[in-house]
Amino acid sequence: MAIVILCRRNCGLSKCITRHLISMAAADLMALIFEVILYEIKYASLPYSLFNYTSVCSVNLALLFFSIDCSVWFTVAFTFDCWTAAISCQSLRTKYCTEKMAQMVITIVCFLSVLENIPIYFVYEPREILDGQPWSCYVKSSFHTAPMWIAFLRLETIVCPFAPFVLIILHTSLTIRHIVRAKRVRSALRGTNKPTCHTVPEIDNRRKSIILLLAISGNFILLWMVLLICYLFVHFTGTQFLEANYNAPFTIAEQSGYMLRCLSARTNTFIYSVSQGKFREGLNNMVKRPLSIFISLK
Template identity: 65%
Template sequence: MGLPVIIQIENIYYPILAIVGVPANLVTIVILSRGSYGLSKCITRYLVAMAVADLFVLIYEVILYEIKDAYFPYSFLNYTPICRLNLALNLVAMDSSVWLTVAFTFDRFVAICYQKLRTKYCTERTAAVVIAVVCFLSVLENVPIYFMFEPREIIDNVPWSCYVKSSFYAIPIWAVFLWLETILTPFFPFVSILLLNALTIRHILLANRVRRGLRGSNNDPEMENRRKSIILLLAISGSFILLWMVNFLFFVCVQFTDVRFFETTYDAPFTIMELSGYMLRCLSSCTNTFIYAVSQSKFREELKKVIKRPLTLITNLIK
């Protein structure tokens, strides 16, 4: 009997995602870190931190979990203690990525809507502090994750793989933890990003209307800068919302129905929904590079330079 269709899709999807996503994030980190992209140091810090978090998501979830399970099921990485650690680190990276997106959205909200506060809050130092706090809290939040798994099977007295403990759904403290996890990621980020974007767009539309009335022209450099800022902001946060939607809905189902995580009946609708949600949220970890390339001309120029450099070196070596 062949593998379930959803597993066959995963076995093709995740390697392609790793092949595309890891280099994309590495290139993004290189370009942004060089500081030649034309963005402020504050924005650059957030974007670099988001790219690093996304890179770790691809490493821990896509490579060390999904691809490892598909192609190396009995490697040492599948030993239960290592599997638990990998899952915990994966969620640390995932939460960091999500909350850095929220932090970036809030930073742009302040920069656009509150000019007086902008000079104090939208600084490189503040960005560094916010990033450090987000990463620390993500680690702290996911410490219990290590203890919520048990071995999926015992082979020659060796525990292999990870499976959510049955007590996770029965003991009140775990139920509270699951509620907090759902609220913190992804419910609150969803609401925060939608609200902040709505307020930011409203402010920009009102400001543009006023400036257009005063200047009597659409050729306003300030309006053009705001337009570019809002395109970047909406592209990043909109991509996050769309790609996390299925995973968000599955978390809601777990809270209000008898659905559980990591069920093994792969033809069950909720299992397909869960696995599809994981695939889409992993995709969100490599989309920002393409968003920058499409929406930002300076990024495209830097990307071309980065791509051409190794090609030029290879050509010179051949000659």
């Protein structure tokens, strides 16, 4: 529903920001399908289904990490777009803040995420053999000892979440800093510190974009914080990820971090609905229209 509403372009946002939000909603939907439905729920509901073959499970896990990387880096691209739109450099804003450039950035992020997550398919081995068939997925023991896999894990942790975390904080801080400075300059030029009631569409659209930026950035930082601390703990102490002992404090923290990471992709839609009045209006129309049609048929 969020994708449909955003595609209608009636939310009062610029074309490039709308394009970024559509890509983020699509990536969040993919993460919901591959992580929650095809990975978590299938173990409880369909333990011996087609999706539990080792090859299918490995593909699903590769697509799961692909969707998470896309969701994270689309968020980075969105924060950079908001920062570019807020700064006074007209040439950079004109060059970058376009729908064509947004589409190019989205395509590049998808392509690089595919290349990055191809090795994920080869990380797993069968957990058990039933009737000659490999079932379920289990991390290879060599993943924690082989230099190639150790290097891959370090690269993965840099690409997601370290670099996105730093970039999102940087872009958000720079955007807020510029907005505060610009507001002070405008107040000084007007010769008063009192707010004005007059607004123009460009300023109103920018205000909506800034509200979205703060909400989405804050959501990402808070919900990824636990997993980021776990990554730091692993690198500085030598603790291994994905331990089987679910009573260990680190494993509890790690699994909590995965749960919060999963929640991070699900809350963006609620952020749209809370912060954007026109999005709520479009959502109400989508809900009411089928009901009105059903009532008229009766």
